[in-house]
């Protein structure tokens with residue numbers, strides 16, 4: 141078995157993303173802390189309430205900065221019994237605009253990894269707010285390196301199957317590289333494809349999932365560079381499974 145197509149996640153796989161959200165979560169925690177019962181860890185208490193709100197809202201708001209910000213405003217209004225000052229709502233909205241204007245910062249090794257993978261066909265598979273994902277792709281400077289770019293609302297087996305089908309890709313000859321076990325790995329393994337998990341420094345709570353145990357088509361790499369080596373180098377992932 142050989143790999144024809146390599147799928148790459150974008151947020152926290154090719155460029156930094158979650159680290160910007162953490163500063164927004166810190167602002168949110170600072171705003172709501174006065175309304176919460178005293179605790180040793182006000183950040184965690186605020187974060188837990190916010191994550192519950194985000195999970196509830198994803199079917200309506202989807203992923204991304206705008207949905208996260210609406211969830212922060214809603215959650216702050218709930219926690220404060222709708223007494224939060226307008227000034228604090230303003231700060232959250234301003235923070236969202238800052239995030240949506242933030243330059244794209246590629247992860248170390250991302251460009252070299254794309255060079256190393258150039259002999260394969262490459263598909264960028266990213267989920268989130270279409271406008272913001274498009275902006276980041278355009279500003280990343282790497283869009284032309286991909287044979288296909290898919291921006292999807294959810295990364296589940298159905299959306300992967302549809303994306304692979306659109307480009308005539310056999311899932312058995314497709315490997316997906318990404319930082320999220322839930323979104324990048326499990327759905328692709330379920331379709332018969334390969335998955336290489338490259339953990340980012342932090343994982344959004346909603347993306348948490350257990351790693352598959354002893355799965356023949358699952359690998360873990362410490363960096364995007366190592367993932368590219370697994371695919372392109374002598375330690376081919378297919379050979380390793382034989």
Ligand SMILES: [Mg+2]
Pocket residue numbers: 149150151152153318319320
């Ligand atoms: Mg990601």
